């Protein structure tokens with residue numbers, strides 16, 4: 001079955017080359033599982049995860065137009081378990097026990113105040129919302145603080161290799177600096193490790209003619225981010241409907257920078273449909289794919305809402321347009 005533009009499909013990203021027309025995608029932009037223990041990746045070993053990335057990158061050689069781009073948003077793995085790593089044995093002399101927020105403490109607080117939201121529970125316990133989230137969901141745990149044999153795993157090199165192996169070239173990388181989520185939190189660590197406030201966007205290129213069109217951006221956009229490597233975009237704080245949304249501004253910038261109106265944008269880890277929404281706003285076509293039925297429903301709902309709003313706006317601007325449906 002062929003996947004037609006302007007829809008979101010329930011499927012595994014590894015199958016995309018079977019359904020998306022070859023040489024049609026002008027930009028593929030996605031954020032895959034990060035291998036940090038989120039609910040949607042618990043069934044995947046490190047080996048499975050690497051394989052997933054490799055196969056999905058390979059599929060892009062077929063569907064990307066010559067001269068087109070693949071943009072991957074990802075972060076390093078801050079707590080990579082490695083039993084070969086020598087144990088870190090030193091004591092932490094300044095550790096203050098009272099600041100340890102355990103899962104039990106979070107659960108206790110929520111039992112006492114069942115109507116509190118994540119932010120209120122965090123304020124009550126004197127920790128960040130992320131801490132509450134991690135204790136509840138077990139995601140992205142910086143277990144490195146407590147486990148002696150964890151190291152940081154850089155992910156960019158893996159992607160670069162997988163891409164090169166199949167004929168896609170690393171064209172650029174941007175640093176996405178998120179808001180200082182930790183600024184107001186009483187974050188205490190058992191190590192000298194930092195807390196990352198940034199992620200990467202790796203941009204790969206399929207050989208072929210690429211049109212460079214600076215007029216896609218306004219002068220201010222060029223000054224602020226068109227040719228700048230560091231992008232400051234606040235992260236999505238209220239991940240209430242999806243676990244790991246990226247902000248709309250992130251795919252929007254990539255779409256504006258790298259595609260023309262009418263071009264086809266793909267997100268094969270579509271989640272809540274953020275890239276599809278950005279494509280819609282920027283008058284590009286899109287194909288979304290996600291293997292979770294919940295995500296696909298969410299994305300379709302968000303798109304229906306956005307289309308409805310667009311239609312209302314054009315009716316207000318041009319009241320003589322006949323109503324659809």
Ligand SMILES: C[S@@+](CC[C@H](N)C(=O)[O-])C[C@H]1O[C@@H](n2cnc3c(N)ncnc32)[C@H](O)[C@@H]1O
Pocket residue numbers: 011012013014030031032033040052242244245246247268269270271272273274275289290291292295
């Ligand atoms: C980091 S989230 C993407 C969030 C998205 N960028 C957004 O803003 O909502 C990763 C998504 O990949 C999906 N996923 C995980 N493994 C997949 C696979 N093999 N094929 C397709 N989707 C997959 C998950 O269901 C999840 O929605």
